Amino acid sequence: MKRVIAARLAENAGLAPEIFRMVLRLPEGEMPARAGQFVNVYLEDGAHLLPRPISVCRQEGNALTLVYRVIGAGTRRMAHLQPGAEVRISSPLGNGYTLPERGHVLLAGGGVGVPPLVQAAYEAKAKGLHVTAALGYRDALFLQREFADACDALAIATEDGSAGFHGNVVQLLMAQALPEDTAVLACGPKPMLRALQAFCAARKLPLQVSLEERMGCGYGACVGCVCKLLRNGAIVQKRVCKDGPVFDGSEVVFE
Ligand SMILES: Cc1cc2nc3c(=O)[nH]c(=O)nc-3n(C[C@H](O)[C@H](O)[C@H](O)COP(=O)(O)OP(=O)(O)OC[C@H]3O[C@@H](n4cnc5c(N)ncnc54)[C@H](O)[C@@H]3O)c2cc1C
Numbered sequence: 001m002k003r004v005i006a007a008r009l010a011e012n013a014g015l016a017p018e019i020f021r022m023v024l025r026l027p028e029g030e031m032p033a034r035a036g037q038f039v040n041v042y043l044e045d046g047a048h049l050l051p052r053p054i055s056v057c058r059q060e061g062n063a064l065t066l067v068y069r070v071i072g073a074g075t076r077r078m079a080h081l082q083p084g085a086e087v088r089i090s091s092p093l094g095n096g097y098t099l100p101e102r103g104h105v106l107l108a109g110g111g112v113g114v115p116p117l118v119q120a121a122y123e124a125k126a127k128g129l130h131v132t133a134a135l136g137y138r139d140a141l142f143l144q145r146e147f148a149d150a151c152d153a154l155a156i157a158t159e160d161g162s163a164g165f166h167g168n169v170v171q172l173l174m175a176q177a178l179p180e181d182t183a184v185l186a187c188g189p190k191p192m193l194r195a196l197q198a199f200c201a202a203r204k205l206p207l208q209v210s211l212e213e214r215m216g217c218g219y220g221a222c223v224g225c226v227c228k229l230l231r232n233g234a235i236v237q238k239r240v241c242k243d244g245p246v247f248d249g250s251e252v253v254f255e
């Protein structure tokens with residue numbers, strides 16, 4: 001059930017050009033978020049009535065970290081908030097990733113699809129899984145230290161070739177041998193997820209993808225965020241905010 005929480009902004013600083021990290025102090029006793037869940041950020045300005053969905057990057061105790069790219073008016077307004085400000089957010093929403101019981105986990109992220117995989121990396125490590133991250137950036141890197149801490153192996157790709165592999169994440173993975181028991185958890189732009197779907201299908205690897213759709217209400221009431229799945233030969237529609245945002249990557253119809 002959706003609840004609105006009044007959180008206190010502890011930190012809001014740039015990590016890379018147009019990329020910010022926001023740390024919010026939650027009231028005591030809030031339930032921890034799971035990797036892959038998101039919160040709706042409600043901006044107080046009446047001109048921005050729709051909530052901005054942002055994935056949970058990390059939750060440690062009552063410190064909730066969100067990492068976001070400035071895209072338009074809403075995220076620009078978020079970037080101007082000062083420490084000490086009250087920020088209204090929803091309680092964590094959506095289903096989140098399901099970690100396997102054993103074996104290898106590959107976290108594949110691109111751009112602002114990288115942040116939700118931080119929480120996944122720490123949860124997978126705590127479960128004793130072997131964790132590899134493959135992260136793709138346009139140019140400037142962010143959050144590598146967190147992945148280096150939580151993962152057994154980390155590979156970076158940049159589109160401009162300024163660090164790591166020169167190319168995208170899927171091209172990077174093509175050059176690597178993956179254990180047969182690898183579960184792939186992914187978040188990133190649609191072209192990356194589509195290519196990863198083909199990559200995983202060819203290698204018979206299970207894939208979970210976190211999808212982004214423009215949202216209205218952000219909690220299941222308006223059907224403004226539907227995506228299509230191909231399930232048992234039939235197309236079914238699901239709401240990204242309520243039924244997702246994480247879906248079985250083999251079922252998603254990328255249009
Ligand atoms: C489940 C989920 C998790 C997300 N997690 C992150 C994250 O961790 N970090 C991050 O940088 N971004 C994330 N996004 C994208 C983020 O929500 C948008 O970039 C943001 O809402 C843009 O708002 P704006 O007002 O700056 O842009 P504008 O383009 O002015 O937004 C106009 C409207 O469209 C909506 N909108 C625009 N782009 C998107 C988008 N890509 N997805 C959904 N709604 C959009 C806005 O919420 C707003 O209602 C996530 C989106 C979803 C659906």
Ligand code: FES
Nearest residue numbers: 216218220222223
């Ligand atoms: S945004 Fe309203 S149902 Fe998903």
